[in-house]
Amino acid sequence: MYPKVGISLVTIFEKLGHQVVIADAPACCGQPAFNSGYWDEARLVAVKVLEHLKDAEVIVIPSGSCGAMLKVFYQELFTGTEHEAAAAELASKVHEFSSFLVNQLGVTDLGAEFPHTVTFHDGCHGLRELGNKLPPRQLLANVRGLELVEMDAAETCCGFGGTFSAKFPAISTAMAEVKCASALDTKTEYIVSCDSSCLMQIQGLASRQGQPLKTIHLAEILARA
Amino acid sequence: MTSPASQFTTDAGRVAPDLRHRGIIQAAMGKYETVRDQRKKWFQDWEGARNLAARTKFEAVNHLDRYLEEFVSKLEARGTKVHWASTSAQAREIIFSILREKDAKVVVKSKAMTSEEIHLNAAMAEAGYEVVESDLGEFIVQLREEAPYHLVFPAMHLTRGDIKETFEDKLHITSSDNPEDLTMVARRVLREKYLQADVGITGANFAVAETGMISITENEGNARLTAALPKTMITLVGIEKVLPRITDLALFLPMLAVMGTGQALTCYNTMYGGPRQADEADGPEEFHVVLLDNHRTSLLADAEQRDALGCIRCGACLNVCPIFKNIGGHTYSTTYGGPIGSVITPHLRGLTQWKHLSDASSLCGACTETCPVKIDLHHHLLQNRRNGAKLKPSLFQKTAFKLFAPVANVRVLWSLTTQLSRIGMKVRGLVNGSIIDPAHAWTKTRELPPIAPQSFREWWKERQ
Numbered sequence: 001m002y003p004k005v006g007i008s009l010v011t012i013f014e015k016l017g018h019q020v021v022i023a024d025a026p027a028c029c030g031q032p033a034f035n036s037g038y039w040d041e042a043r044l045v046a047v048k049v050l051e052h053l054k055d056a057e058v059i060v061i062p063s064g065s066c067g068a069m070l071k072v073f074y075q076e077l078f079t080g081t082e083h084e085a086a087a088a089e090l091a092s093k094v095h096e097f098s099s100f101l102v103n104q105l106g107v108t109d110l111g112a113e114f115p116h117t118v119t120f121h122d123g124c125h126g127l128r129e130l131g132n133k134l135p136p137r138q139l140l141a142n143v144r145g146l147e148l149v150e151m152d153a154a155e156t157c158c159g160f161g162g163t164f165s166a167k168f169p170a171i172s173t174a175m176a177e178v179k180c181a182s183a184l185d186t187k188t189e190y191i192v193s194c195d196s197s198c199l200m201q202i203q204g205l206a207s208r209q210g211q212p213l214k215t216i217h218l219a220e221i222l223a224r225a
Numbered sequence: 226m227t228s229p230a231s232q233f234t235t236d237a238g239r240v241a242p243d244l245r246h247r248g249i250i251q252a253a254m255g256k257y258e259t260v261r262d263q264r265k266k267w268f269q270d271w272e273g274a275r276n277l278a279a280r281t282k283f284e285a286v287n288h289l290d291r292y293l294e295e296f297v298s299k300l301e302a303r304g305t306k307v308h309w310a311s312t313s314a315q316a317r318e319i320i321f322s323i324l325r326e327k328d329a330k331v332v333v334k335s336k337a338m339t340s341e342e343i344h345l346n347a348a349m350a351e352a353g354y355e356v357v358e359s360d361l362g363e364f365i366v367q368l369r370e371e372a373p374y375h376l377v378f379p380a381m382h383l384t385r386g387d388i389k390e391t392f393e394d395k396l397h398i399t400s401s402d403n404p405e406d407l408t409m410v411a412r413r414v415l416r417e418k419y420l421q422a423d424v425g426i427t428g429a430n431f432a433v434a435e436t437g438m439i440s441i442t443e444n445e446g447n448a449r450l451t452a453a454l455p456k457t458m459i460t461l462v463g464i465e466k467v468l469p470r471i472t473d474l475a476l477f478l479p480m481l482a483v484m485g486t487g488q489a490l491t492c493y494n495t496m497y498g499g500p501r502q503a504d505e506a507d508g509p510e511e512f513h514v515v516l517l518d519n520h521r522t523s524l525l526a527d528a529e530q531r532d533a534l535g536c537i538r539c540g541a542c543l544n545v546c547p548i549f550k551n552i553g554g555h556t557y558s559t560t561y562g563g564p565i566g567s568v569i570t571p572h573l574r575g576l577t578q579w580k581h582l583s584d585a586s587s588l589c590g591a592c593t594e595t596c597p598v599k600i601d602l603h604h605h606l607l608q609n610r611r612n613g614a615k616l617k618p619s620l621f622q623k624t625a626f627k628l629f630a631p632v633a634n635v636r637v638l639w640s641l642t643t644q645l646s647r648i649g650m651k652v653r654g655l656v657n658g659s660i661i662d663p664a665h666a667w668t669k670t671r672e673l674p675p676i677a678p679q680s681f682r683e684w685w686k687e688r689q
Binding site: 128160168174200 | 234237238241242247547548550551552584585586587588589590591593594607610611612613614615618622623626627629630632633634636639658666667669670671672673674675676677679680681682683684685
C-alpha cells in the first residue's frame, strides 16, 4: 500500500553510495499472528525470514514496528528452539531506518528539501522497544525549509496496534481522535512518522473526519532532493 | 448471562466515543503528568530509584515465606491477631466472625482495594451491617452504588456538579458545588460515623517485615480516624505488600506519592504496630490483620510474570494508558483496572474469562515505561495472549494465520493476492463504510488507503 516508502529508501541508500539488495523474504514478519498470541503460526513465517536474511550484512527496515519484531520479539519467539542463535544474530544486524542513518552511518543531513511545517508522531515500537527518539528529529532538523512543531501527544499511541484496530475499533478510533486533535493544535501541514501503519490509522481518521492533516513517511521527505 | 468479554466490548463501544467522559478524564489528568515530572526531578536519580524499588520488591516477593513469617511474629509479639485467608470467602468469613464477636453494627472503612477484591461491602450490607467508606472519593462512589473508577482516584469520573447532585439525592443535603463546601458535607456526615463505629477496617500500602508494622499513606486523615476511634481495627492486606526493612519506606513512600498523585509525600503517613499497649493513651483495643492470598500465589508461581506482585498500586500505569483514558475505569469491570489490572486479573479470576483485557491493548508500552517498580506490563499482556490462545484457541484466528503463512512466504501467491486485492478493493469501495463492507470494523470510522497501482516489488522488478 505504501510503495513510495521502499522506493525512497532505495533512492537514499543509492545516493549514499550503498548497494541495495531486496531480499526475497516473506512479505510479512509474522507480527499479526505473534501479537494475537498465535506463536506457532507466527513462526511459520518468521523461520522463512530468518532463512532469507541470514546472509545479509545489514538489514534496514523503514518501520519501528516490523523492526522491533525482528530485533526484539523474534528472540522471544525462538527462545528454546533450534533457531535461537539465528534470531540473536539477525537481531544484531537489523536496524530501523532512521536510527541506522544516524547511529550507524553517522548521517544526519541528506540534502533534502521540504518547505512545509510538520509535526512528528513517535511510533510506539520504535520509541519504546527500540529507543528511537532522537534520530528522526536529527534528520528532520537538517531538511531545508522544514519546520518541526512538536505536538503534546507526540509519544501517545495513535491507536493502530495491528489487529487491535479491527478487534476494538471504537477504542482504536477514540485514540486516533486524541492523536489528530493534538496534531491539529500544532497547525502544521504534515504528520511525519517512521511507521506506515501509524500513518494509515491517522490519515484514515483525518480523511474521514475531513481534517486538514496530511501524513508522510520520514523516508519520503528525506528522499526529496 | 453476558460474558465479561462481550460486556467489555459493549461498554467500551459506548464510553470510548463519549466526548464528555473523554473531556473529564483529560482535564483530571491534565496537570498530573506535569507535576509528576517535576517531583521526579526531586529524586537525585529517578532511574536508579526505579531499579532499587524493582529489586527490593522482587527480593520481598521471592522470599515471601521468610518475610511474611517475620512480619507475623513481630505483629503477634505486640498482641495483634493475625489471620490467613487463602480465598475471598475465607477472608470475608474471618472478618464476619470478628464483627459477630464484637456484636458490631456500624463499620467504618478507609480505602482498601483488597476489600473491593473480596466484595466485602456488598456482603456486609447484605448481612445487615451499616458500612461507611471514609475516603472522600470512596464515600461518593459508595453513595452512588458504583465501584471505584480508579485505584487512587475512585471518583475521578465525576464533576463537582455530579457530586453536588449525588449529595442532594442520597444525603438530602444541599450544598454549593464548591469543593470546600462539598468536603464539609462529607466531613459532617463522616465525623458522626467514626464515633458510632464499632469496628474500623483499613487496607495497607506496605507491610514492614522487620518491625511488624502496617504502613498507610493518605491525604485526608480518614485512615487515622478509622484506625484510632473504633475499639476494634481490622487491616485487610494482600500478602505481596510486604517490604523487608523499615528503611525501604524512605524510598517507597515518596515514590508512591510522586507516581500516584504527583505529590512529594502524601499528607499523612502512619505506621500501625499493634493494639493499644499498656502505657499508651489511645488506639484500638484489638487489632486484627487479615493476610489475603486469593490467587496471588498462582501469580507467584508464574516465573514470567511474578514481577507483577511488586505493584504498589500507585495507578501511574492507568494515568498514562490511552486505553484507560478512553474507555474509563468502569468498563474493565474488575477490581484493578488499567494495564496492571489487565495483567493480573486473568491470574486472579481466570484466563479464559479475562483474556480479552489483554487483547484490548495496542501494546504501546507507556505503562511499562512509567511503572516505578518496572513491571514489564505490556509484554505480560502479550504473554497472556499467548497463554490464552494455547488454552482456548479461536478457530477463526488460528486458521486465518495458518493460511496467511504460505501466502506471505510464497512470492507468487503474494503477488496474486495483491492483484486480487486491487479488484476486491474497487468492489469494496462501492459499499465503503457500510455494514456490508467486509472491512467495516475499520471503515465505519476510518478510510482505507488505496492499494497502489504498482507495488514496490513490481517497481523493483521493472527497474532491474
